[in-house]
Each structure stands twice: as C-alpha cells, then as structure tokens.
Amino acid sequence: MDDDDAFLDGFSRGEVSGFTHQDHVRVVYLYTRKAGGEAAVELTRAGLKTLTRRLGVPEKFHETVTVAWARLVSEQVEAAPGRDFTAFIGDNPRFLRKDLLEDYYSREVLFGSEARSRFIEPDLRPLHR
Numbered sequence: 001m002d003d004d005d006a007f008l009d010g011f012s013r014g015e016v017s018g019f020t021h022q023d024h025v026r027v028v029y030l031y032t033r034k035a036g037g038e039a040a041v042e043l044t045r046a047g048l049k050t051l052t053r054r055l056g057v058p059e060k061f062h063e064t065v066t067v068a069w070a071r072l073v074s075e076q077v078e079a080a081p082g083r084d085f086t087a088f089i090g091d092n093p094r095f096l097r098k099d100l101l102e103d104y105y106s107r108e109v110l111f112g113s114e115a116r117s118r119f120i121e122p123d124l125r126p127l128h129r
Contacts, residue, residue: 004030004085011047014054025095028073029085037074044070064115068101071127 007023008030010016016023027047031040045066052061076092083091094100101110104122109115121127 008034011051012043014047014050016051019051021098022089022096024069025073025089026085028070029077029088032074032077033081037071037078040074040077041067041070062116063118064105064110064120065101067119068104068122068127072100075128 007016008027011019011023011027024044028040028044031043035043045063048066049058049061052058073095076095077088080088080091089095101122104124104127105115105120106123109120109123112120114120
C-alpha cells in the first residue's frame, strides 16, 4: 500500500490526527483521481462524518462546506489529470486559502444553520465554470 492509499484508508476509518486544511484538499484530490468527482464528494462526506464522530465532534461536520470544496477541487483535478498532489497545489494555490468559499458564498449563507445540515448553492457566484 502506498502513502496515498494508507492516507485514504486512515481517513475513511476516521483514524487520522492533525488533519489540516491541505489534508482535506488532498483527500478530494486522491478520491477524484481514484473514483471521479461525484464519488469524491460522497467519499469525502462519509469520511468527514466518520472522522468528526470519532473525534467526538459530529457537530463540526458542515454539509455545504464539504460539498462545495469537493466540487471545486474535483472539477480542477478532472480538468488536468495526471499530476501529483504537489504539482496540483502548485498549479492551484487558491486551494490553500481556507476562506476560498467566501468568494462564492456570503458569510450569512455559508455559516447559516441550514447550510450546515444540507447543501446550499452559492449566492455570490456559481461553483462551476
């Protein structure tokens, strides 16, 4: 098993520690490369729900943030396949911005209670090109 497979395996079981923003992006990148964009959204959602439950903070799971990030990253991965994660981030440094979704959503919509429990489309500009 290579490092990427081990990383995804640990993530899917909720057995990762020190899970950073870049790790979130890497999860979507790897799932998209393995299974495609739609599957990446579902696999990322399932893994984050498992991880937050396992850490005892299930309330930290945010449906809109999860789906929006997964869609943005997977769309870019599918548009330019074949690069490793380091090259992908080098070509797409915007994905290192934790506040990137605020380009698409007003804070009121993104951080409202409804967006936490179900996916809400952006109110400032569409996620897809």
